[in-house]
Amino acid sequence: xxxxxxxxxxxxxxxxxxxxxxxxxxxxxxxxxxxxxxxxxxxxxxxxxxxxxxxxxxxxxxxxxxxxxxxxxxxxxxxxxxxxxxxxxxxxxxxxxxxxxxxxxxxxxxxxxxxxxxxxxxxxxxxxxxxxxxxxxxxxxxxxxxxxxxxxxxxxxxxxxxxxxxxxxxxxxxxxxxxxxxxxxxxxxxxxxxxxxxxxxxxxxxxxxxxxxxxxxxxxxxxxxxxxxxxxxxxxxxxxxxxxxxxxxxxxxxxxxx
Amino acid sequence: xxxxxxxxxxxxxxxxxxxxxxxxxxxxxxxxxxxxxxxxxxxxxxxxxxxxxxxxxxxxxxxxxxxxxxxxxxxxxxxxxxxxxxxxxxxxxxxxxxxxxxxxxxxxxxxxxxxxxxxxxxxxxxxxxxxxxxxxxxxxxxxxxxxxxxxxxxxxxxxxxxxxxxxxxxxxxxxxxxxxxxxxxxxxxxxxxxxxxxxxxxxxxxxxxxxxxxxxxxxxxxxxxxxxxxxxxxxxxxxxxxxxxxxxxxxxxxxxxxxxxxxxxxxxxxxxxxxxxxxxxxxxxxxxxxxxxxxxxxxx
Numbered sequence: 001x002x003x004x005x006x007x008x009x010x011x012x013x014x015x016x017x018x019x020x021x022x023x024x025x026x027x028x029x030x031x032x033x034x035x036x037x038x039x040x041x042x043x044x045x046x047x048x049x050x051x052x053x054x055x056x057x058x059x060x061x062x063x064x065x066x067x068x069x070x071x072x073x074x075x076x077x078x079x080x081x082x083x084x085x086x087x088x089x090x091x092x093x094x095x096x097x098x099x100x101x102x103x104x105x106x107x108x109x110x111x112x113x114x115x116x117x118x119x120x121x122x123x124x125x126x127x128x129x130x131x132x133x134x135x136x137x138x139x140x141x142x143x144x145x146x147x148x149x150x151x152x153x154x155x156x157x158x159x160x161x162x163x164x165x166x167x168x169x170x171x172x173x174x175x176x177x178x179x180x181x182x183x184x185x186x187x188x189x190x191x192x193x194x195x196x197x198x199x200x201x202x203x204x205x206x207x208x209x210x211x212x213x214x215x216x217x218x219x220x221x222x223x224x225x226x227x228x229x230x231x232x233x234x235x236x237x238x239x240x241x242x243x244x245x246x247x248x249x250x251x252x253x254x255x256x257x258x
Numbered sequence: 259x260x261x262x263x264x265x266x267x268x269x270x271x272x273x274x275x276x277x278x279x280x281x282x283x284x285x286x287x288x289x290x291x292x293x294x295x296x297x298x299x300x301x302x303x304x305x306x307x308x309x310x311x312x313x314x315x316x317x318x319x320x321x322x323x324x325x326x327x328x329x330x331x332x333x334x335x336x337x338x339x340x341x342x343x344x345x346x347x348x349x350x351x352x353x354x355x356x357x358x359x360x361x362x363x364x365x366x367x368x369x370x371x372x373x374x375x376x377x378x379x380x381x382x383x384x385x386x387x388x389x390x391x392x393x394x395x396x397x398x399x400x401x402x403x404x405x406x407x408x409x410x411x412x413x414x415x416x417x418x419x420x421x422x423x424x425x426x427x428x429x430x431x432x433x434x435x436x437x438x439x440x441x442x443x444x445x446x447x448x449x450x451x452x453x454x455x456x457x458x459x460x461x462x463x464x465x466x467x468x469x470x471x472x473x474x475x476x477x478x479x480x481x482x483x484x485x486x487x488x489x490x491x492x493x494x495x496x497x498x499x500x501x502x503x504x505x506x507x508x509x510x511x512x513x514x515x516x517x518x519x520x521x522x523x524x525x526x527x528x529x530x531x532x533x534x535x536x537x538x539x540x541x542x543x544x545x546x547x548x549x550x551x552x553x554x555x556x557x558x
Contacts, residue, residue: 004289006528044526048502049322051473051526078319094528215317217324217525220289222282224302224331225317238308238333246286 003034004097004220011089012067018145020074021115022083023059025067031095033063037122038100038188038211038250041068042219044092045078053094054078055216055245057188059118059146060125071118071146097219098249101186101209103130109182109206110153111171111197113139113189119211121146123186124153135182139171139193172196182206186250191258198253208253214244221246229257259542260549261535263297263516265494266417266442268378270297270352270517273550274507274535277498277521278303278356278381278421279328281531283342284349290528295535297517298352301342303383305358306367308334313465318454323473323500324522325452327466330358330383335371343375352378354419362406366413373415380416382407385423385448397423397448400435407439417442419496422487424476425451429483430490437491445496445519446487447480473522474500481513488514488555502530504537511538514555 012025031041035058042053060069074080085091101123108127112120117138124134134154138147142162150156158166159174167174171193174180181204187197188211201208214226227241231254234242242248242256261272275298281287284299293299311331318325332338338355346353355377359365369380384397384406396406403420411418420436422429424447433444449470454463480499488495497515501507502523510518523530542550 052319215315217317220286222286239310
């Protein structure tokens with residue numbers, strides 16, 4: 001079990017980087033120093049009628065300065081509240097939560113779809129520190145975001161649903177069209193994309209790590225609200241269920257069924 | 259100042275415990291809460307064998323509350339005995355194991371497996387709204403409640419708490435039936451059956467369609483039911499339903515609860531239980547009570 005904390009963090013900046021997509025930098029006491037790519041934080045609403053914390057992935061982590069960056073989509077009243085926070089405002093956060101990505105040797109193929117793109121920024125940076133070559137493939141509906149940060153980590157290929165930039169279609173269409181390959185796949189995005197990648201990785205026989213999403217309550221593995229089906233009986237649950245928050249959110253594609 | 263309460267012959271250092279299903283077996287929350295500060299830890303419901311629970315989504319937030327349809331996923335009593343009870347034994351707190359089952363035999367099997375373990379009380383879940391067989395099916399018929407309580411009492415070594423459903427016409431009828439069957443205490447309320455529809459997808463939010471509503475939204479109902487039940491039976495009551503701070507806990511004590519359980523509030527603040535235990539002491543000091551027992555059922 002990794003160390004996690006409940007903290008009052010200070011918002012450093014807040015910016016809308018694409019329609020409905022916000023980027024928040026925050027200063028933490030210890031969360032940044034403890035965190036690694038692929039982990040998430042639970043962000044609590046100030047409005048007490050919204051009881052449950054919102055799990056938001058870490059986009060960038062600066063352990064030395066204690067800063068974290070969250071890039072999130074407005075999905076309802078809770079995330080709308082977060083988007084209204086200004087520099088100097090405070091927020092309650094718990095983290096870092098979950099197990100992040102475990103960097104593996106070999107050319108890394110980072111695949112992000114929509115609001116699953118942000119954790120790929122931090123992961124790419126972490127892999128670069130291990131001198132692992134990074135290629136990113138990102139799928140957007142139309143408007144692009146985080147492309148500058150992603151390019152800093154290595155090559156970036158883009159797919160858009162409307163064909164406004166890059167390959168018209170999905171990330172897999174881009175991978176096929178541009179003949180992109182890697183030794184390890186790391187991915188985060190909508191379930192149909194992850195399903196397609198799981199199948200693709202099995203076919204080309206490449207290890208594939210997927211970051212899953214599920215509605216959560218406690219965020220720390222106690223309530224069993226956010227499980228996914230596992231291929232084998234899980235050591236903790238004794239059934240074929242794994243906890244997305246505590247055992248994930250990153251899983252080897254072959255160990256989960258979704 | 260005395261904060262100890264007596265629950266069916268078991269002395270709790272204070273009246274604050276965790277509500278089953280929201281706190282695991284305490285292991286995850288021990289990073290945030292000093293379990294030694296709690297009157298008791300109530301474990302997540304455990305059955306004779308592991309249960310897979312319901313499909314996801316299992317969780318939905320509602321205004322001032324939440325719905326869950328976990329469906330009593332649990333690793334089975336053997337794992338509880340091997341892994342969770344030794345962990346809890348390290349703390350100076352009482353251990354209450356919540357027991358679930360599909361039939362009287364399954365409840366009894368768990369109770370018997372626990373008879374020689376370090377468990378202070380058993381809480382029998384006859385009120386889960388999210389499992390079709392067992393669970394709530396037992397909890398809505400007074401005759402069935404009396405019968406199953408009697409059966410379990412015949413085999414259980416520890417005192418037995420029956421956890422009651424609010425999804426009934428008259429909870430006092432069910433409470434009296436449990437008392438007649440020999441229950442040593444009652445827990446109330448379990449969640450209220452609810453539903454949420456996603457108007458954008460035009461579909462149910464929960465895979466199970468319905469789920470159990472908990473959180474501050476249900477507190478007034480829970481306080482009313484504790485008050486009514488306290489007047490109807492002579493056994494102690496553990497009050498729960500939407501408690502998020504010490505003020506809420508005191509309200510339950512005044513309504514007639516001997517102890518309180520904190521559930522959904524743990525999700526909003528993982529330190530909630532410990533804060534509530536401390537806050538009750540502050541309340542006693544503020545109003546010059548020297549014994550928490552003076553609060554129990556004070557409002558007639």
